[in-house]
Amino acid sequence: MESTSADIIASLNQVEFSYAPGERKILSGLEMEFRRGKVTAVMGGSGCGKTTILRLLGGQVLATSGQVKFEDQDISRLDHEGLIAARRKMGMLFQFGALFTDISVFENVAFPLREHTNLDEEMIRDLVMMKLNAVGLRNARDLMPSQISGGMARRVAFARAVALDPPLIMYDEPFAGLDPIALGVTAHLIKDMNSALGATSILVTHDVPETFGIADYVYFIADGKIAAQGTPETLRASTDPFVQQFIHAQPDGPVPFHYPGIEIGQDFGLDSQPISQPIQQNKVS
Numbered sequence: 001m002e003s004t005s006a007d008i009i010a011s012l013n014q015v016e017f018s019y020a021p022g023e024r025k026i027l028s029g030l031e032m033e034f035r036r037g038k039v040t041a042v043m044g045g046s047g048c049g050k051t052t053i054l055r056l057l058g059g060q061v062l063a064t065s066g067q068v069k070f071e072d073q074d075i076s077r078l079d080h081e082g083l084i085a086a087r088r089k090m091g092m093l094f095q096f097g098a099l100f101t102d103i104s105v106f107e108n109v110a111f112p113l114r115e116h117t118n119l120d121e122e123m124i125r126d127l128v129m130m131k132l133n134a135v136g137l138r139n140a141r142d143l144m145p146s147q148i149s150g151g152m153a154r155r156v157a158f159a160r161a162v163a164l165d166p167p168l169i170m171y172d173e174p175f176a177g178l179d180p181i182a183l184g185v186t187a188h189l190i191k192d193m194n195s196a197l198g199a200t201s202i203l204v205t206h207d208v209p210e211t212f213g214i215a216d217y218v219y220f221i222a223d224g225k226i227a228a229q230g231t232p233e234t235l236r237a238s239t240d241p242f243v244q245q246f247i248h249a250q251p252d253g254p255v256p257f258h259y260p261g262i263e264i265g266q267d268f269g270l271d272s273q274p275i276s277q278p279i280q281q282n283k284v285s
């Protein structure tokens with residue numbers, strides 16, 4: 001079925017990106033679409049540029065060329081107010097989304113509401129309690145961050161990220177460091193919250209089983225480009241060696257486990273053979 005721009009909340013069109021002029025390209029020729037109402041995962045090895053994609057969408061960094069669009073607006077063309085307004089529509093939950101340690105769980109979730117709205121106290125209370133209820137922590141509202149576990153803190157950060165009912169929610173490594181139960185709970189929370197809020201979620205993660213369980217669409221990134229994309233079902237059935245390596249967590253394959261350079265034998269004085277990929281190639285100037 002043909003998609004229209006109304007179906008797409010955000011997109012990247014032919015995006016190139018380097019952190020500084022003339023420096024190594026982190027992303028190149030990137031084409032991505034994030035569909036409304038869906039959970040889209042962005043996966044790939046460490047350092048392949050996943051978090052950078054979230055930063056581009058949030059306007060924290062600007063594309064070197066190409067377009068990054070959010071709700072049909074080119075992020076790079078927004079003025080300061082426009083960018084603030086766009087960001088208000090994006091909930092961002094980063095890996096260690098720190099809570100404010102000197103205020104209660106309740107006040108942490110109330111913070112964005114107090115900061116960005118003129119709602120009265122009663123309304124703020126109702127909204128905070130609804131969000132805390134959704135993450136199972138209504139009864140922890142009066143606790144301080146130092147009195148709750150890491151997993152609970154993550155859920156409070158979650159409630160805070162969705163306090164303003166953002167149409168787009170971005171998660172950076174939401175499963176990192178969680179035990180298997182918390183992992184399953186978090187995955188369901190992401191899926192349920194997406195449906196309950198009628199939101200769109202973008203998930204940056206390494207975790208294949210949990211992600212494939214909740215994502216509607218998956219992009220695999222390698223070397224700053226899209227290496228594969230599709231629904232979890234099509235990717236599971238794919239015979240592409242890159243997809244197979246990633247899905248089955250094989251240490252070596254198209255993506256090498258070792259950072260390229262000299263052979264191990266040389267490092268231990270056992271072998272002085274030159275190597276096929278000289279280390280000079282990877283020198284950072």
Ligand SMILES: Nc1ncnc2c1ncn2[C@@H]1O[C@H](COP(=O)(O)OP(=O)(O)OP(=O)(O)O)[C@@H](O)[C@H]1O
Pocket residue numbers: 019026044045046047048049050051052053
């Ligand atoms: N502020 C920065 N300045 C310069 N280079 C950066 C900066 N932030 C990230 N990089 C580099 O950009 C590349 C992509 O980083 P990014 O954080 O997007 O990767 P990632 O795929 O999210 O990695 P991980 O899964 O390990 O978090 C990395 O090589 C990183 O070293």
